[in-house]
Amino acid sequence: MLERLELEAFLTLAEELHFGRTAERLHVTTGRISQTIKKLERQVGALLFERTSREVRLTALGQQLRDTLLPAYEQIGAGLEQAVTAARGITGTLGVGFSAGWSGDLVVQAADLFRVRHPDCEVHIQEVPLGDPLGPLRSGKLDLQLTEFPIDEPDIALGPVIFSEPxxxxxxxxxxxxxxxxxxxxxxxxxxxxxxxxxxxxxxxxxxxxxxxxxxxxxxxxxxxxxxxxxxxxxxxxxxxxxxxxxxxxxxxxxxxxxxxxxxxxPIEYGLLWRAGEENDRVRTFIQIIREIHPPAGRSGRA
Missing domain, CATH: 3.40.190.10 (Periplasmic binding protein-like II)
Known part of the structure; x- marks a missing residue:
């Protein structure tokens, strides 16, 4: 039976492929992550990660385990999030932007499901102009958007890569x-x-x-x-x-x-953005719905 830290350490390291970033996200030491992964590998009886001084990679067995565990982990998280948000209620208005047609398709699909689950919250959707990709978000017209990476701005938080397009x-x-x-x-x-x-x-x-x-x-x-x-x-x-x-x-x-x-x-990567420090219940819930509909394609950005 997997302990919670073992599960979270394994899945986070499989996403980040970096012990330091994994420890940061889980608020533990790098040594604790290393010990936890070694313990899990002993329990499995084989290496799950290949480690060198320059990189960390999943082994074939590690990739198989990740693909098996991740859907169930995401489902548990989604179920818990739904229960929490249902208990406290989601109200107000949420502005969501997109930059490409395929991003817009996903945003509209997520908004439809969001409205069903949270009928007391309005969702406004708009296309983000490529000539001013961060303007609507910074001005407060949008709370969240799905757009092209890379983005590296101190006032903008990054979520996971959703699409990775050739x-x-x-x-x-x-x-x-x-x-x-x-x-x-x-x-x-x-x-x-x-x-x-x-x-x-x-x-x-x-x-x-x-x-x-x-x-x-x-x-x-x-x-x-x-x-x-x-x-x-x-x-x-x-x-x-x-x-x-x-x-x-x-x-x-x-x-x-x-x-x-x-x-x-x-590839061109498309990920989620929101204003740093302003990840409220509406934003978190919409992000969870997008992840539920379309699981992330890559590692998370800087949050």
């Missing part, structure tokens, strides 16, 4: 890349990348619209674009190319625009 390149239909099966990050040096502009963190722009290829070649940038819908107009008339999640082909199909998958680009 990237594609949007190109004019007549572009030489349009007929290819894949493109690489090095190919960006041979075209013009159309970046977004606005009140956007510089590190976010550098991550999604790089200026150098992995080998150090310069990537030409075209005129910056303020609104997402403008991207399609610029691409369709041959002004340049832009990066998008590969799933965008099902949401943004437009005449004159082709989608080509990347062979080597890191």
């Amino acid at each position: 990237r594609a390149l949007m190109v004019p239909a007549g572009h030489p890349f349009a007929g290819r099966e894949t493109v690489s990050l090095e190919d960006l040096a041979d075209t013009v990348l159309l970046p977004m502009t606005g009140n956007i963190p510089g590190y976010w722009l550098d991550y999604h619209y790089p200026r150098l290829t992995p080998s150090g070649r310069a990537i030409p940038h075209g005129p910056p674009i303020t609104y997402w819908q403008e991207v399609f107009s610029h691409i369709s008339v041959g002004k340049g190319v832009s990066v998008v999640a590969a799933r965008g082909v099902r949401y943004y199909t437009r005449p004159g625009v082709a989608f080509v998958p990347f062979s080597d680009a890191p």
Whole structure:
């Protein structure tokens, strides 16, 4: 029988893959986490994690155990959260934002379930402009949003990665890349990348619209674009190319625009954000519903 700390230590370490962060999240020492994992491994009779001085990785058996335990653990947490919130009641108004169509689909689905469980709380949903991704959250118009990472701001708390989407390149239909099966990050040096502009963190722009290829070649940038819908107009008339999640082909199909998958680009991750220190009952409950509908795809961000 697993003790609570053994279960939480194992699942948290399986998510974080870092003993220090795991100890931080569980409010115990790193040594306690190490001892707990060793005890669990003795009980199982095999290693659950591969440890080196540089990284921690799940073994095949560890991954199997995580996949078996996590759904039940999440279900227990969801049941407890439902009982607690039902007892104290959730009222007021909750503003939830999203940046991409697939994020919006999940937010709407979660909002429908939230309203059924908490009919005394209103939920307002709005799309977050890419030109000002944190403005509505910081101004108080939104309490929570599902948007592209990376985000590293002292006043913004990060939840788990919900989606992890492979990237594609949007190109004019007549572009030489349009007929290819894949493109690489090095190919960006041979075209013009159309970046977004606005009140956007510089590190976010550098991550999604790089200026150098992995080998150090310069990537030409075209005129910056303020609104997402403008991207399609610029691409369709041959002004340049832009990066998008590969799933965008099902949401943004437009005449004159082709989608080509990347062979080597890191995925685009979408996660939950809220104002640091303002994680109230409404926010916590909505986050739990999203996790219930769509379990997180990756490790949590800085909270």
